[in-house]
Amino acid sequence: MTSLDAHQVGGRGxxxxxxxxxxxYPKHALLLVLLFTVGLGYCARNVRIDNNFAQxxxxxGAEAELRESYxxxxxxDDGLLLVVLSPEHPEDPKFGELLAEISxxxxxxxxxxxxxxxxxxxxxxxxxxxxxxLAPAFGPKAPERGFEERVKTLDASLIGGGRLMSHDxxxxxxxxxxxPEIDSYEKLVGPADLFREDVDRAxxxxxxxxxxSYAGIPFTRLxxxxxxxxxxxxxxxxxxxxxxxxxxxxxxxxxxxxxxxxTIGVAIVATAGVIGLCGDDLNQITIIYPVLLxxxxxxxxxxxxxxxxxxxxxxxxxxxxARVASLHVTQAGxxxxxxxAIGFASLAIADVKVLHGFGxxxxxxxxxxxxxxxxxVPACLSLFGDRMVRPRLVKEDRALTWLGSLTQWVSAxxxxxxxxxxxxxxxxxxxxLSSRAVYDYRLSDNLNPEHPxxxxxxxxxxxxxxxxxxxxxxxxxxxxxxxxxNLARLAALGHDLERKYDMPKAISLGAALxxxxxxxxxxxxxxxxxxxxxQLLRYAQASDAGDLLRELGNADYSHVRLRTNTHDGGARxxxxxxxxxESLAATRFAGTNxxxxxxxxxxxxYHGMNELSRELMESVLGALLAVVVVIGLVFRSWRIALASIxxxxxxxxxxLAAYSLSGAVxxxxxxxxxxxxxxxxxxxxxxxxxxxxxxxxxxxxxxxALVRAMNGLGGAxxxxxxxxxxxxxxxxxxxFDMNRMLGVLGASLIGLxxxxxxxxxxxxxxxxxxxxxxKTARFDAELPSTPAAAE
Numbered sequence: 001m002t003s004l005d006a007h008q009v010g011g012r013g014x015x016x017x018x019x020x021x022x023x024x025y026p027k028h029a030l031l032l033v034l035l036f037t038v039g040l041g042y043c044a045r046n047v048r049i050d051n052n053f054a055q056x057x058x059x060x061g062a063e064a065e066l067r068e069s070y071x072x073x074x075x076x077d078d079g080l081l082l083v084v085l086s087p088e089h090p091e092d093p094k095f096g097e098l099l100a101e102i103s104x105x106x107x108x109x110x111x112x113x114x115x116x117x118x119x120x121x122x123x124x125x126x127x128x129x130x131x132x133x134l135a136p137a138f139g140p141k142a143p144e145r146g147f148e149e150r151v152k153t154l155d156a157s158l159i160g161g162g163r164l165m166s167h168d169x170x171x172x173x174x175x176x177x178x179x180p181e182i183d184s185y186e187k188l189v190g191p192a193d194l195f196r197e198d199v200d201r202a203x204x205x206x207x208x209x210x211x212x213s214y215a216g217i218p219f220t221r222l223x224x225x226x227x228x229x230x231x232x233x234x235x236x237x238x239x240x241x242x243x244x245x246x247x248x249x250x251x252x253x254x255x256x257x258x259x260x261x262x263t264i265g266v267a268i269v270a271t272a273g274v275i276g277l278c279g280d281d282l283n284q285i286t287i288i289y290p291v292l293l294x295x296x297x298x299x300x301x302x303x304x305x306x307x308x309x310x311x312x313x314x315x316x317x318x319x320x321x322a323r324v325a326s327l328h329v330t331q332a333g334x335x336x337x338x339x340x341a342i343g344f345a346s347l348a349i350a351d352v353k354v355l356h357g358f359g360x361x362x363x364x365x366x367x368x369x370x371x372x373x374x375x376x377v378p379a380c381l382s383l384f385g386d387r388m389v390r391p392r393l394v395k396e397d398r399a400l401t402w403l404g405s406l407t408q409w410v411s412a413x414x415x416x417x418x419x420x421x422x423x424x425x426x427x428x429x430x431x432x433l434s435s436r437a438v439y440d441y442r443l444s445d446n447l448n449p450e451h452p453x454x455x456x457x458x459x460x461x462x463x464x465x466x467x468x469x470x471x472x473x474x475x476x477x478x479x480x481x482x483x484x485x486n487l488a489r490l491a492a493l494g495h496d497l498e499r500k501y502d503m504p505k506a507i508s509l510g511a512a513l514x515x516x517x518x519x520x521x522x523x524x525x526x527x528x529x530x531x532x533x534x535q536l537l538r539y540a541q542a543s544d545a546g547d548l549l550r551e552l553g554n555a556d557y558s559h560v561r562l563r564t565n566t567h568d569g570g571a572r573x574x575x576x577x578x579x580x581x582e583s584l585a586a587t588r589f590a591g592t593n594x595x596x597x598x599x600x601x602x603x604x605x606y607h608g609m610n611e612l613s614r615e616l617m618e619s620v621l622g623a624l625l626a627v628v629v630v631i632g633l634v635f636r637s638w639r640i641a642l643a644s645i646x647x648x649x650x651x652x653x654x655x656l657a658a659y660s661l662s663g664a665v666x667x668x669x670x671x672x673x674x675x676x677x678x679x680x681x682x683x684x685x686x687x688x689x690x691x692x693x694x695x696x697x698x699x700x701x702x703x704x705a706l707v708r709a710m711n712g713l714g715g716a717x718x719x720x721x722x723x724x725x726x727x728x729x730x731x732x733x734x735x736f737d738m739n740r741m742l743g744v745l746g747a748s749l750i751g752l753x754x755x756x757x758x759x760x761x762x763x764x765x766x767x768x769x770x771x772x773x774x775k776t777a778r779f780d781a782e783l784p785s786t787p788a789a790a791e
Contacts, residue, residue, distance in 0.1 A: 015330055019378060023323040026379035033375050037266050040273025047272050048185060048281045049225050066597055067604045070473050071180060073554060074561050075113065078469070078601040079178035081195045082216035084456045086171050088209035091147035098206045099172065100139035102199055106176045111191045114547070117174040118164045123157035124519050132519040137165075138172075158515050159548075162465040162504030163565070171459055174199070178218070185225060185281075192222055215456030216467060217443065217601065223453040224446035227736045228287060235739075239730040243298065246723045251305055256388035259380045260301045266372040267293045271365035278357075285358045288672060288742060292362055292679065293369050294727055295750075296340070299683050299720040300373040303329045306716035308381050309392045318385035326378035332690035335634055336683040337370035339627040344675065355615060358672070366679075400707075403714030403758065407707045410759055411766035419763040423646050427653060434656030440665045441609040442570040443467070443602075445737055457568070465504040465565035468574065470497075471600035472508075472562040472585065476593055481557040484533055486594065487513055488526045490562065493588045497564055497581065508562040509552045516540050571606035578603045609668055620674050624648055627682050631689065639768035640689050647760045648681045651752035655745060666741075673742050677749025684717050684757045692765060702769035706762055714758065721754040 022029045087095045099119035107115040119139030126132050127143075136142050137154035145153070151169035154160040165172050176195060182188055196214060203210050240261060247257045268290050275282070307329050311321035345363040380388060410419060444467070447454045460467045472493075480486055487510040494506030505511065510526060516536055518524040527533050540549050553560035566577065578598040585596035627648070632641030652674050659666050691713045695705040728750065731743025 015334065016327055018374070019323055019326045019330055022375055022378045023319065023326060023382040026382045029375050029379040033266060033372065037269050040270045040276075042273070043276040044269060044272035045276065047276045049228055049283070049287060063597075063599070063604050063607065066473060066599050067601070070471065070561075070599045073559060074471075074551065075177070075180045078217040079113075079180065079182060080216050081176040081178065081192055081218055082214065082456070082460070083174050083195075083199050084171055084213050084215050084459050084464075085174065085203075086211040086459070088211075090169055090172070092208060094206060094208050095210065096138035096142065097140060098202060098208065098210070099174065100136075100141070102174055102202050103139075105198060105202070106174070106195060109191070109194075111179055111182060113177040113179050115174065115176045116159065116164060118154055118160065118172050121159055121164060123154055123160055124515060125153065134519075158505050158507060158511055166459075166463040168463075171463055173215075173460075173464065175216075185221070188218055189222060192218055213452055213456030213459065215453060215460050219453050220443060220446055220457065220467075223451055224736075227447065227451070231734045231736050231739055235730055235734060238733060239294075239727050242726050242730050243294075243723055246726055247298075247302075250302075250719050250723075251388070252390040253388050255380075255384055256305060259377060259384075259388060260298060263301055263372050263376045264294055264297045266376060267297050267365065267369035270368040270372070271361060274364045274368070275357075275361055278361075280357055280361075283357075285355070285672060286361055289362055289365055291728070291731070291742070291746065292675075293365050295679065295724050295746075296337070296366055296369045296683070297373055298723055298727070300329065300333050300370070301377050302720040302723065303333070303687060303716045304373070304377045304381070305389045306713075306719065308385070308389055310712055312386070312389075313392045319382050322378055322381035322385060325381070326374070328690070328694065329687075330374045330378075332687045333370055333374065335630070335690075336679075336686045337366050339630045339682060339686070340623070340679045341366045342623070342626040342630065344623070362675075401711055401714065403718070404707050404711030406758060407710040407714075407762045408703075410762045411703050411706055413766065416763040416766045419759060420646075420767060423650065423760050423763075427646060427650055430650070430653040430657040433660045434653045435660075437656040437660040438572075438665050439610070439668050440570045440572050441606070441668055442568050444568045445667060448735060448737060461567040466567040468566050468568050468602045469600055470503065470564045470566050470577075470581070470598065470602070472581070473597050473599045474560050474562065474585075474589075475595045476558055478556040478558045480592070480594060481509060481553055481560045482530060482533055482537070484526050484528055484530060486589075486592065487533065489588045489592075489594075490560065491526060493585055494562055494564070496584055496588070500584075501566065501577070503564045503566055506562050506564040507548075507552070509549065509557075509560045512540070512549060512552060513537070571609040574602055574606040575610055578607075617674070620652060620678055623675065623678055624682075627678075631686065635689060635693065637770060639770060640765075643761065643764035643768055644682070644685050644689070646764065647685055647753070647756035648678060650756050650760070651677055651681055651749045654752055655748050658748075667738055673745035673749060677746065677753060681749070681753030681756065684721070684753060685761055687713060687717070688757060688761050688765075693770070696770060703766055706765055710758075710762060717754060717757060721750050725750045 085095075085099070089095065096119055099117050103115045103117040103120035106112055107120065117136075119136050119142070121136060122134035123137055124132050125135055125143055137150045137157075137160065142150065147169070151165070154165050155162075155167055155169075161167070163173065164175070178188070178191060182191060199212065203212060244257045244261060247260055248254065251257070271289060271293065275286070280286075304325055307325035308321055311324050312318070316324060341363040344359045344366065410416060444454065444457055444461075447457075449458075457467050474481070474490065476486070481490070489510070490508050491510030491514050494508050494511050497503045497506050513526055513533065513536055514524050516539070517527055520536070520539070527536055537549070551561075552563075566574075569577075581598050582596060589596055624645070628641050628644055631644050632638055635641070655674075655677075656666075688709065691709040692706055695708040695712075696702065698705070698708075700708075725747045728743045728746035731739045731746070734740050734743065
């Protein structure tokens with residue numbers, strides 16, 4: 001074995017000094033990492049999973065401000081705890097008693113604003129003398145009527161039809177509205193669990209057969225969080241086991257597997273600590289950060305292991321091999337980490353709020369992962385060396401592998417030109433196809449179709465009003481909505497929505513006054529004069545309809561609402577619906593000073609999701625631009641900068657084109673896999689460039705240096721890609737649709753990135769050769785003088 005003196009091993013520069021410190025004092029370095037991890041782990045103790053999708057995906061601006069003011073005025077439209085009851089015999093009086101019992105008990109709870117049901121919410125009835133009165137359609141307080149008449153009356157009512165009962169009378173809903181301050185996971189989970197327990201117990205004690213499912217936005221949020229937590233508990237050990245088996249298969253050492261897994265753990269815990277320090281929680285986007293850190297950490301560890309094998313095969317002692325390998329890989333790793341972090345940090349300027357935290361936390365996580373790998377793995381290699389990585393023979397290390405042969409074939413001048421031309425044409429064609437890829441998101445996609453809450457949501461969407469609330473905010477001057485003409489326009493707008501979009505009856509001040517006027521005069525229309533309207537309003541406020549009117553407008557009648565529902569057709573549908581409804585409302589209120597806007601959780605969140613789709617792809621392109629610029633500056637070569645573009649773009653456009661051709665829709669949340677895929681492909685590309693420059697400095701032609709670089713580095717590229725591909729494929733075992741899509745996208749992108757780096761990168765470098773004289777002083781100054789460099 002060859003031993004190097006301090007000057008030969010040390011090199012120059014800050015990276016060399018850092019590596020020297022870590023490998024010279026490995027136990028101290030590991031102790032510092034432990035203390036650092038424990039400290040940040042303590043900061044992560046309060047990090048939770050939350051998914052308030054309106055707050056997450058809202059976009060700063062007028063829409064978000066309107067949503068907040070509307071929420072303060074009228075309460076939240078996403079705070080309904082819903083249970084769908086499907087009795088075997090809905091005509092049984094015991095079922096009405098059950099509805100009344102649950103409604104009364106839930107209505108007495110302090111966290112409930114109100115509870116509506118067929119046994120609690122009054123509708124208009126007529127007696128045998130032609131007089132009208134208010135009473136529920138079912139339950140002990142309902143008038144003596146036959147079942148069919150009850151169903152018909154409730155279905156024709158303003159509130160009941162499609163909301164509290166399906167049109168055929170087979171499904172019923174109890175809707176418990178939470179107070180608006182209950183707007184986070186911690187505040188929601190208690191009331192929701194108690195609601196569920198009370199309903200389950202009441203149904204069990206009733207002695208009648210009633211199938212029931214919970215539904216609505218709050219239960220969907222809770223179900224999604226439970227699915228996320230279940231996936232973490234199930235997939236974490238599976239993924240860990242898969243990675244461990246593969247790493248053991250490649251390096252034949254248990255200790256090497258353990259060190260890699262511990263390094264991943266350090267990066268994940270440290271990043272969670274940063275999230276905790278910021279007082280934030282995990283959400284649907286940031287919860288995938290462990291996947292990205294797994295990508296970065298395992299790839300860097302694999303490169304270190306392979307380079308350590310190479311240096312040992314060349315005859316260096318264990319300690320010196322650890323230092324030389326660490327120096328070479330840490331230089332390239334720093335560059336890949338910085339470029340990836342810049343790409344993610346650029347998301348901080350995005351309009352969608354969730355991308356701010358996503359970009360900042362992942363940028364921090366990438367750099368923490370780099371520090372973990374650059375400290376833990378070199379220190380352990382210095383201490384344990386061959387106990388972590390199987391030694392390789394000199395003959396085995398220098399033999400021309402299939403990767404070296406492939407590089408020779410690809411880099412032949414004529415063939416390289418053809419491959420580059422084909423790659424360029426493929427990129428143009430795939431780009432045209434990928435531009436037609438469709439992004440969409442549905443709240444229902446948070447859960448699998450087989451989930452019990454999905455069944456409840458399905459009944460609401462298919463048989464009843466739908467789970468997506470439609471809220472219109474109408475603002476004017478004080479007294480504008482005491483004027484008969486404006487109230488008539490408001491009622492007519494509701495009828496427009498019913499006819500054009502098959503929505504249930506819209507609830508508004510105009511519609512309520514129509515119903516009250518019908519109750520008083522038998523005519524379902526708005527009174528003709530302001531005096532008659534004022535009289536009807538005073539009568540309503542003094543009756544049991546007063547609470548409803550107060551929820552539909554403010555005290556001076558300058559701001560009113562219109563409420564209805566629609567099915568969950570996805571972000572594209574809701575955003576298009578918003579544009580059409582606002583256009584329809586503008587026509588209805590033309591010539592007035594009334595401003596109409598569709599607001600609430602759904603349009604704000606779904607508009608944010610559409611923005612998320614666009615900004616994710618913009619971030620991918622922005623990150624690539626940052627990568628190209630930084631690579632060009634660090635390597636001081638425009639040729640290398642140009643050579644980095646094609647191999648890193650083709651994987652993304654290829655996957656997008658495949659989705660476009662298949663007609664499949666890409667959920668924006670798993671769409672973050674494109675950011676991960678870019679990070680992985682850039683990581684491999686930079687390692688190729690760094691090794692190519694190193695081999696070029698040893699002499700020979702540019703093509704010979706390229707073949708030597710790929711021959712020595714290709715094994716690390718393949719190993720890291722296989723390990724990470726399997727890690728992503730483990731996500732396809734998830735019970736969460738979005739995780740499964742993330743697994744497919746991630747594995748596809750990593751596989752394509754490997755192919756591009758093995759084919760297009762060598763071809764481009766052979767067409768854009770670098771001369772040995774044009775060395776990169778800033779980059780090469782770090783390199784040590786070793787026997788490896790002399791051979």
